[in-house]
Amino acid sequence: MKTRTDLLIFLRPFRILLIAFALLLAGPGQGYAQDEAATNNQKINRLTLEARLTKEGQAIENGLEWRIFGQNLGQDGKLPLLAEAFGGIKTFDITQGDYLVHVAYGHAALVRKVSVGDAATTIIFELNAGGLKLDAIAAIDTPIPAKYLKFDVYDSEQNEFGERKLIARAVSAGEIIPFPAGTYHVISRFGETNAEIGADLRVQPGKVTAANLEHRAAVLTFRLVSSAGGDAIADTSWSILTESGDLITESRSTFPTMVLAEGTYSAIAKHKGTIYSTNFEVRSGVFGDIEVLAIN
Numbered sequence: 001m002k003t004r005t006d007l008l009i010f011l012r013p014f015r016i017l018l019i020a021f022a023l024l025l026a027g028p029g030q031g032y033a034q035d036e037a038a039t040n041n042q043k044i045n046r047l048t049l050e051a052r053l054t055k056e057g058q059a060i061e062n063g064l065e066w067r068i069f070g071q072n073l074g075q076d077g078k079l080p081l082l083a084e085a086f087g088g089i090k091t092f093d094i095t096q097g098d099y100l101v102h103v104a105y106g107h108a109a110l111v112r113k114v115s116v117g118d119a120a121t122t123i124i125f126e127l128n129a130g131g132l133k134l135d136a137i138a139a140i141d142t143p144i145p146a147k148y149l150k151f152d153v154y155d156s157e158q159n160e161f162g163e164r165k166l167i168a169r170a171v172s173a174g175e176i177i178p179f180p181a182g183t184y185h186v187i188s189r190f191g192e193t194n195a196e197i198g199a200d201l202r203v204q205p206g207k208v209t210a211a212n213l214e215h216r217a218a219v220l221t222f223r224l225v226s227s228a229g230g231d232a233i234a235d236t237s238w239s240i241l242t243e244s245g246d247l248i249t250e251s252r253s254t255f256p257t258m259v260l261a262e263g264t265y266s267a268i269a270k271h272k273g274t275i276y277s278t279n280f281e282v283r284s285g286v287f288g289d290i291e292v293l294a295i296n
Contacts, residue, residue: 042095049124051103054206055126061088064103086146107167108179130177131208136188138215139285146173148191148259156183181205191214191259193249216262216284224256224269224292239268267292
């Protein structure tokens with residue numbers, strides 16, 4: 001027959017599971033706040049956090065990162081993180097007192113001091129932000145496959161050395177990224193060689209700035225062939241030079257695909273110790289093949 005002590009020992013794992021389940025239902029950060037309140041006999045009230053791009057805008061439904069910090073530094077010299085949540089509008093059951101709340105939406109962010117009092121509190125954060133949607137074309141009407149495009153976003157202001165602060169690196173084409181309202185310097189990179197352009201773009205509060213930058217470049221595939229239109233000869237290495245003889249890029253692929261800015265170049269193919277070459281011109285938006293004949 002089980003004693004009372006045996007029964008308590010038997011039920012202890014189930015009690016632990018119930019406590020863990022209750023904390024899970026409380027949501028990010030809420031279990032911590034309630035536990036603290038129970039320990040210190042402090043009153044708990046509900047804090048609702050909402051963010052908008054502008055004062056007149058609608059509540060942002062997803063993509064937000066919320067973090068609630070205590071105001072007093074911990075032993076590590078940092079503000080203690082009390083709760084965090086991701087998504088749109090979030091609610092926290094938290095003890096009365098003052099807190100620092102940080103919200104981030106893409107590259108837009110805001111920190112506010114928030115006081116939780118005797119009643120439920122709703123705080124609306126106005127981010128004064130918009131979005132950038134970036135894309136590019138080659139020539140007037142030639143679309144560029146997204147896999148070839150990357151964008152870097154910089155602050156519009158330059159320091160004494162002419163350098164700008166990098167804000168976002170390798171943004172994909174067609175992706176909408178939130179930014180604080182303001183002007184930004186955007187660099188578009190088409191491929192990985194020398195096709196690059198820049199533009200200054202303005203982000204307006206509550207709006208998406210869609211920009212389609214124009215590159216003067218083309219995608220080319222190189223082949224060493226024994227006759228025009230023939231198959232590419234394997235075990236070939238490549239060097240691409242400018243008209244003045246500067247090395248642009250190299251490849252050990254049999255038939256490499258490269259993006260080059262408009263201009264005149266030389267293609268040098270090396271196969272089994274023998275060098276073959278040809279001069280060629282790149283015209284914007286004219287994608288195609290460059291053949292080098294393996295003829296001495």
